Amino acid sequence: GAVVSQHPSRVICKSGTSVKIECRSLDFQATTMFWYRQFPKQSLMLMATSNEGSKATYEQGVEKDKFLINHASLTLSTLTVTSAHPEDSSFYICSARDGLASSSYEQYFGPGTRLTVT
Amino acid sequence: SQQGEEDPQALSIQEGENATMNCSYKTSINNLQWYRQNSGRGLVHLILIRSNEREKHSGRLRVTLDTSKKSSSLLITASRAADTASYFCATDVKAAGNKLTFGGGTRVLVKP
Numbered sequence: 001g002a003v004v005s006q007h008p009s010r011v012i013c014k015s016g017t018s019v020k021i022e023c024r025s026l027d028f029q030a031t032t033m034f035w036y037r038q039f040p041k042q043s044l045m046l047m048a049t050s051n052e053g054s055k056a057t058y059e060q061g062v063e064k065d066k067f068l069i070n071h072a073s074l075t076l077s078t079l080t081v082t083s084a085h086p087e088d089s090s091f092y093i094c095s096a097r098d099g100l101a102s103s104s105y106e107q108y109f110g111p112g113t114r115l116t117v118t
Numbered sequence: 119s120q121q122g123e124e125d126p127q128a129l130s131i132q133e134g135e136n137a138t139m140n141c142s143y144k145t146s147i148n149n150l151q152w153y154r155q156n157s158g159r160g161l162v163h164l165i166l167i168r169s170n171e172r173e174k175h176s177g178r179l180r181v182t183l184d185t186s187k188k189s190s191s192l193l194i195t196a197s198r199a200a201d202t203a204s205y206f207c208a209t210d211v212k213a214a215g216n217k218l219t220f221g222g223g224t225r226v227l228v229k230p
Contacts, residue, residue, distance in 0.1 A: 042223075044161075107218060
């Protein structure tokens with residue numbers, strides 16, 4: 001089955017620093033990737049949609065200058081949290097859609113990255 | 119506001135019992151999907167039901183969809199302790215470019 005990996009799985013950083021999270025589709029080409037954040041005991045909230053080779057589309061209320069998304073290849077998207085603050089601490093999850101699948105409804109989710117900003 | 123609202127928010131049952139959770143949504147959908155999430159982990163896709171389908175089965179899982187009521191239900195039969203997790207519905211909305219919008223989730227605890 002389709003596998004999506006994320007790296008790192010956990011990261012602790014100091015306030016004011018930047019953190020990069022990678023999302024990779026391991027056995028399929030992901031023309032579209034999605035980034036979500038999830039606070040404890042809450043649901044997933046979509047942050048942005050990333051299409052390979054073009055600018056990401058951000059959801060309302062998500063600062064694009066703070067959450068930089070790059071989707072430079074069909075298998076890799078990165079999310080960089082710039083100038084992180086404690087309120088950015090969260091669980092970040094990516095998902096990818098198989099662009100070549102006959103039915104492209106299904107999204108495959110990565111295992112998530114837990115970010116803690118101290 | 120979220121497209122999907124789930125009910126109940128939490129459910130505690132004994133092993134062997136059935137667990138039912140419901141999801142309501144607001145706008146027309148392409149499909150509705152159910153996911154499971156174990157604590158602190160990623161999501162596992164369970165079932166996708168298309169807007170023209172009314173019921174779908176996968177092992178011990180049964181999903182129904184009522185588009186007239188804009189609601190769906192997930193039934194887990196003969197639950198096991200390993201079914202303990204949070205369950206989320208997610209709607210793929212026609213007008214939203216196939217983005218998924220997640221419900222609030224139901225936390226299920228299956229006691230051995």
